[in-house]
Amino acid sequence: MTAAVLPRALPTGRILVAAILGLVAAFALLGPVLVPGDPFAQSLMKSLAGPEPAAPFGYDHLGRSLWHRLVHALRLSPLIALAAVATAAAAGLVLGVVAALRGGWVERLLVILADALLALPGLLMVLIVLAIMPGTATGFWAGLSLVLWVEFFRLTRATARATLASPAVQAARLLGFGWPYVLRTHLWPEIAPLMLTAAAFGTATAIMGIAALGFVSVGMRAPTPELGLMMVELLPYWREAPMALLTPVLATFALLLGLTLLAGGHRT
Amino acid sequence: MTILVSRLVQAVVVALLVGAATFAMMRSLPGDAAWRIAAGRYGYDNVNVAAAEAVRAELGLDGPWLGAFLQWMGDLFRLDFGVSLVSGQPVIAEIGHQLGASLWLALAAVGLSLVIGPPLGILAGLRPGSLFDRVLLVVSTALKAVPQFLMALILILVLSVQLGWLPAAGYGQPRHFILPAFALALGLAAVNARIARDAMASVGAMPFYAFAQWKGLSRAQVLWRHGLRNVSVPLLTYLGLQFVLLVEGVVVIESIVGWPGIGHALVHAVFARDVPMVQGTALMLGLGFVLVNALIDLLAARIDPRGAR
């Protein structure tokens, strides 16, 4: 079963990924440099007004610049998502390796825990954690980390088990190499590409989750600019200002498309 | 047999996790739980000290930590989910109402996704690398990048608001199913199609697939007799995992279109801090996953006799 039979991504995928994610990142980072402004500043007279130099994407229903709100939103969700993914990846990696190395009841316990978490819808866990944690952003971070580590754990453990039982690792052990060497030269090169895929996928999942909960009004709170929240706020004005609603919709789609492509186009 | 035992263990741990999480939720409600519950019960116009005190007296919200936890888990394992803090109805009864609505929606969505996804995926998998395969890859990738709530939003804008073809919300008639079911199904179908495509491509590259043709069977006969059955196993297994995705979608979509299902109830319960309802619904969803996957395990074992490994 080689790459020829299962194309992992679009042939032009890499360029597309770089272009889309680069564009979104550039916008999020450089947006306010190009056009300085405040995502919270209102000018009610400009409610739903069209684009102008100070607000290239026009204004929302409260006369806040969509350009700047979008910049803020495109920093917020990815930041929370990346923080959660980093935490989850670190936890999953460590626990996965520990489980594969130690085996026995440590492994069994971790696997049972991971399996049980797998049975619970991620958004549900995030909702419960949000209800427990004081801050919304920290709540999202904690909740998403709790949900996402399972995937990293499972990947790491499966790969580590296979790799650690492989002749290559047996050979290294027979030759007298210690575990640190084995982990570095045998395990990490096998896990790293999987981690990238899982991280891209996890980031997309996290961003979707934040937006979805924002959209049903149980996520980030107004007036924080957040993608889902922006959409639900602008939905009533669809007829008056369709572009105002489409702006966050398209931005979300671009961001998620880039991440999905980065994750490899297909994944179970 | 071992499959079922491990699923049973999974179910028990799911229950433990849900119980612990909801207990923590109960104990750590920001602000006073009695106030929250009173607000959920009596509405913002009428929540006041008197209402909050009435709730506090009724629920006995104060008490020592450990005893309360043991009591909580004990109730859980006796399948006593208690009474909704908001409505005062037994949680079981409320969920009983809502489960049906969600189940129908989920079934409609899964059915629709199976009608759309796997046939296209198998068609693409029969000719890996063909134009059709590449187009399907692009379409399914794009669809996968659209979160379900966004899909619902787009469908509502296009089908309901602009074209006026379908009701944007509501429940009770068959036409109400179409929009939410599609919103859920398109995302599922995008992934289904990929799974089916990869499975088909991989089955198609297997020696037995070529050998069946060498025996003299026609392409269609080989696909029908040897292709579909082998593709169905990974597809089925994946469907089980997809259940979580489906449930998440149901939670979000139900809230958007006002579907009186378990997902809607869950979001509401979280918002109103109706912890027994959160516990009941979460447990139902988690155990639903375990049950569905146990059934799929059994079915897969029937189709694929090679055993679980």
Place this chain on the structure above:
Amino acid sequence: MQNPFRSLLAGLVALGLALPGHAGTTLDVAAPFEIQSPEPSTTGHIFTRMGIAETLVDADPQGRLLPGLATGWSVSEDGLTWRFTLRENVLFHDGTPMTPATVAGALEIARGKPGPLASLPIAALTPEPGALVIALGEPVAALPAFLAEARAQILAPSAYGPDGQAVAVIGTGPYRVTSLTPPLSLRATAFPEYWGAQPNVPAVTYTAVGRAETRALMAESGDADFVFTLDPATVTRLSRSDAVEILSVAIPRSLLLKVNAAHPFLNSPEARRALSLAIDRAGLAQAVLRYPQGADQLFPPAMGDWHNPALDPLAHDPDAARALLAGLGWVPGPDGILSRDGQRLALTLTTYPDRPELPLVAAVLEQQFRAIGVELTINSTNSSEIPAGHQAGTLELGLLARNFALIPDPIGTILSDYAPGGDWGAMGWQNAEIAALAQALARGEGGDAERARIAAILQEQLPVIPIAWYQQTLAVRTGIEGAVIDPWERSFGLPGLRFAE
């Protein structure tokens, strides 16, 4: 891949369109309130609105009390004994007759639960032949108005479980419940043995739709015939549509800023007035609420004689606001935020998203207060945080929508909110004069002069800062006649509706 997909889609859509609706015989109502249970103390307002349950006393759109299940009432000289003559030949939906004893029993249960009745000094409820006698510990002039409130609805004895919780809705109204599926829907059909005129529409449904956008879409797509409460943007949009008719009426509900007057930053009337001057009510009303005007005093004109047209209207004048704050010793800091004795003028505003306009208004206020150097942190949370914060003394500012017509006589709300203060009213503020005036009014003493004085004191002291007066909006499908909005939010007026031929 396009073709099979598209034809499938088209097929399903066609299927959806081909299925028979039930238009013509059934009227579908969509409103934001969820049905929690058959319990009147939580869900009663839906049952009275839908014409399923009734109260002893009724009210017209002007707030005048009318006979309901009681045909008339009288009070003794000392104001302590009320006698309500009960309507005869009234049947509950289970076929049992309404008797003085069942009425007394229903009210007895109602006053044991949280609600306006619980606060009344009722000494005894005594059934007498053809009448109910209520003995009070002290005079309550507005007692009939209290009995017009939804939670005082009269249900049959069989509606209650042994613990007094309602287990079924068995009322006396023109509609009888055929199915009740909390939290979202309810169906009812006309009750043939109703004591009054039969409704024109034989069947009604109620659907709880929490999201304003969704309600708007349902109104637009014709999926609901009668949509209660629309968000501002929808009103603008739907008013251009031929498919629906928009009704709008001023109601006795105000959007106001609850101020912790005990807070060191806010304990002088000047400080509160400064905040008030910072608010651009007209701009806010037009841009956010899409109302023609903002509130220039607490009581809206819809409250009739409580509205005092003679008051100096509240104005928008940021310069005056800054001057007032400067007079209190506040000095602008480098970032424009005022400070005094090393303390920044930073406040937390608590509000709740149940009413979608509140977070929006909060966001606007944040900017408008910043313009006079006041920093606002918005905490949009559960609605109970406001009364809870009031009780704990931790609330600083609360943005809320206050209904002055929980009962059709605002005196009930005034008493609980401002004499001296209450969960949804004044906080850390006491005014003996208001308390005395309000209590007198409650006993049935005094009239317009007392009401005007109360309004004037509130305008001067600003324990709460009025921002806007609410309009209730309603979308009715074109072709449905007879729709009126009840400003007291007691009824949808379903029996008066008819489908045009």
Place this chain on the structure above:
Amino acid sequence: MTLLSATDITVLDGAVRLVAPVSLTLNPGEPLVILGETGSGKSLLAQAIMGTLPASLRATGVVCIGGRSLPAGDRAAFRGLWGRQIAVLPQEPWLSLDPLMRAAPQVAEAHRLVRGLPGGAARDRAARDLQALGLGAASALYPHQLSGGMAQRVAIAAARAGGAPIVIADEPTKGLDAARRDDVAELLLGALARGGGLLVITHDLALARRIGGRLMVLRDGAVLETGATSAVLSAPQAAYTRELIAADPESWSRRVAPSEAGQTVLEARDLTLSRGGQRLVDGLTLELRAGRILGITGPSGCGKSSLGDALLGMLTPERGQITRARGLAPTAFQKLWQDPVAAFPRTRPLGQTLRDVARLHAAPPDRIGGLLDRLRLAPGLLARRPGSVSGGELQRLALLRAMLAKPRFIFADEPTSRLDPITQRDIIGLLADLARSDGLAIALVSHDPVLIERVADVTTCLPMQEGRKSARDAAIRRKDRGMERPAILR
């Protein structure tokens, strides 16, 4: 009359010619054997004749079958011949049966759908076919419940059910034990009895000898020589053919052991091993001495690899004792694997891996270079990754890596079973040299008793333990199948 004739068949990968113009004919009753090593183009030639080439390759030439002339490039035209004119036997019978279908229906479906028998008659025919092959009891089993030989016979029955007169078998003995080889040859020859044609593609001299008929030796896509099989094998004309024949263990001369045995390196007493609850080795005693080669042989799944793990300290014996000679470093015990690619970190350049080992064992800087020379390896290989080096070279690099650790004992677990005969002889020769010159104790595992007999000083034959059949099959399956299910599930 000719059953099949192929004229000027070439196979091209783009502009690269993989098979030079080759012509052949197949006559009734006279088998044709195409002999060649991996990469000789023998399989491509067969595929071109059958019309089963992968889509990325192009074929030219003409194939005449049953009176019809088909251009070799027209793949679709061959489709109608499969099962009806040509019965194609697959390389790996296990992978060629639908894993989700019982054995009998896989035969019956060809009777029904190809030959056109009604359902009941097809089932009866299939049952009789299987009965005739001694598989009566196996007809209700799934492929994973069959042994390799049984699967091979089911596949033959299924391939022939369509009634095709010509049988083409591509490496029919791949993955089978030596003992099964003769059974397969017997079956294939059975097809000839009824006037059919037989084309066998193999690298296996023994099989070629058993089949007889005519032989065609292929190398680099070109025919080196043809002739009667017995004639070619007894008096090869081409140098390459001679080399090929010489590389067959049958032709090796017996190794002469050093007269004096060295000291004992490792000793196992009353060793009993179990794995996964299965008893593998029971009460085995053996001794390994410096300079000596211990041959270990036995059927697949008898516990050869587990014995190695135990000797190397990677598996704790259930009973018995393993004693290592005093004063030896733990790293003096090394191993060679059957699949050398799996024995190296996949993504690391080989040179880097070797330098890591050299550094760990404080080997002098020129040690790697010296060993490269000694093992006849080009230094350029060091820049490559394991996947892009040939199996023979990689196995020698694995040996080099083991040598860096200054071993006293090497457990060589089927080190040549995946290699071509000539390379096999090379590697085994190197091992024998090292045993002599460096005084290494070597345990050599092979399923080929002839090879062991020629090389080993002492031989241990591990018997199959009772009740181990199913576990053995599982073990074989794990080794044989790179892939059991779609990758998604793994």
